[in-house]
Amino acid sequence: MKYTDLQIQTQREAPNNARTEGFAFLVRAGFLTRENEMLPLGQQAISRLQDLLKDPSLLFQLSLPLFTNEHETFFPLPTGDVEIAHCESCKYSERLELAQFKKKALPREDELPLEKVLTPDCNTIESLANFLSVPKEKTAKALMYTRVSDGQFVFIVVRGDMQLSEAKLRNIVGEIKLADAESVRRAGAEAGFASPIGLTNALIVVDELIPRSHNLVAGANEAGYHLKNTNYPRDYSAEIVADVTQAKVGDLCVNCGNPLSTLPAISLASDSGFQFDNILLALAETYHDEKGLALPKSAAPFDVYLMHVPGKTINTLEKAEEIYNALQSAGISVLFDNRDERAGVKFNDADLIGCPIRITAGEKALKDEMVELKLRTAAGGNIVLVEKILNLKDISEIL
Numbered sequence: 001m002k003y004t005d006l007q008i009q010t011q012r013e014a015p016n017n018a019r020t021e022g023f024a025f026l027v028r029a030g031f032l033t034r035e036n037e038m039l040p041l042g043q044q045a046i047s048r049l050q051d052l053l054k055d056p057s058l059l060f061q062l063s064l065p066l067f068t069n070e071h072e073t074f075f076p077l078p079t080g081d082v083e084i085a086h087c088e089s090c091k092y093s094e095r096l097e098l099a100q101f102k103k104k105a106l107p108r109e110d111e112l113p114l115e116k117v118l119t120p121d122c123n124t125i126e127s128l129a130n131f132l133s134v135p136k137e138k139t140a141k142a143l144m145y146t147r148v149s150d151g152q153f154v155f156i157v158v159r160g161d162m163q164l165s166e167a168k169l170r171n172i173v174g175e176i177k178l179a180d181a182e183s184v185r186r187a188g189a190e191a192g193f194a195s196p197i198g199l200t201n202a203l204i205v206v207d208e209l210i211p212r213s214h215n216l217v218a219g220a221n222e223a224g225y226h227l228k229n230t231n232y233p234r235d236y237s238a239e240i241v242a243d244v245t246q247a248k249v250g251d252l253c254v255n256c257g258n259p260l261s262t263l264p265a266i267s268l269a270s271d272s273g274f275q276f277d278n279i280l281l282a283l284a285e286t287y288h289d290e291k292g293l294a295l296p297k298s299a300a301p302f303d304v305y306l307m308h309v310p311g312k313t314i315n316t317l318e319k320a321e322e323i324y325n326a327l328q329s330a331g332i333s334v335l336f337d338n339r340d341e342r343a344g345v346k347f348n349d350a351d352l353i354g355c356p357i358r359i360t361a362g363e364k365a366l367k368d369e370m371v372e373l374k375l376r377t378a379a380g381g382n383i384v385l386v387e388k389i390l391n392l393k394d395i396s397e398i399l
Helices: 021-028 040-052 056-061 125-132 166-173 181-187 276-286 316-329 343-353 386-390
Strands: 072-076 082-086 093-095 115-118 140-147 153-159 176-178 202-207 216-219 225-230 240-242 261-270 304-308 334-337 357-361 370-375 382-385
Touching: 021 276, 040 276, 056 261, 072 093, 072 276, 125 225, 140 181, 140 216, 153 166, 153 181, 166 176, 166 202, 166 240, 261 276, 304 316, 304 343, 316 334, 316 357, 316 386, 334 343, 370 386, 382 386
Parallel strands: 153 202, 202 240, 304 334, 304 357
Antiparallel strands: 072 261, 082 093, 082 261, 115 225, 140 153, 140 176, 216 225, 357 370, 370 382
16 A cells, blocks of 8 residues: 555654553554544554454464453553453453452351441441441441332442442343432432331342341431341341452452452453454554554554655666565555655654564665665664565565
């Protein structure tokens, strides 16, 4: 493909909204706009990635630093829109909101009788724990939602020192929204002082740790009052007992018991397919130097960047056209820089765009029937016979 046909516009400076180095080079090289919209060169790169990843396993041969599980593959990125939990020991990786972790139950206690206590202005776990001088893990946190599909009131109980994972809950009961005041009232609950005890027409979901937690403080479903010593299943039952809490830094890995860390990332692949724009960004983040992109052959938009340097005694453009046609006939993908530009401009653009090989047809070498061949990652180039280039059958012959 010819440079002018793609209407490539490179930039000498990084955009002022550059989030990362890789993104900056994709913009400077003309793959993307500053607004992250795909340009023709970027579309060409995506097209080649789509061809490459018809075999999904080849994603793991691109030498990217990946975090993966059975359903999704991530690339770590400081500006990523996904937070993942990761175990450095066994490599367990999962979206933070879906990550499993080992939950530590409190020492077993004999079940004590329910006791209703006055708890004025204690409508949060923190205020309740402080007022009663108990640790947060000795309380039961209530959360109330409505299932979108059928309007079912959903009441969730987690231990007071933990946070609900709405993603886990959605996977269990379906799409949800926060319950409104009327839904809470109809079920017999009292916002800020709620518990599952005595509710009607409620789908009750308790976290898996609740049955192993004894004598918890929970709401009395009456403003200003709580119940001490609530126990499951003595005092209430649930339709669902499941893991519905969210992991955090330092929680123990479900597989090996070592502490989990968290980091931002982007998703490259999931059960629903590849996210090719994110794969392109991951490649740019991984494969660049101070001059621009340095993409591997399997992932570059073109195998060869072919350019001519205008001469005084030799028609370098004509010879470059001959090389271009020969390489294309051999099935080798070529970006032909056919612009009437200074050599320095073309060399800079070749480095920015990052094709694995640059072939330069210049007057000095052509006088001896030679061209310069340079690998993108090499310090210098080599002079080779034009005939060798014209007779190439596969790009691997010169890589």
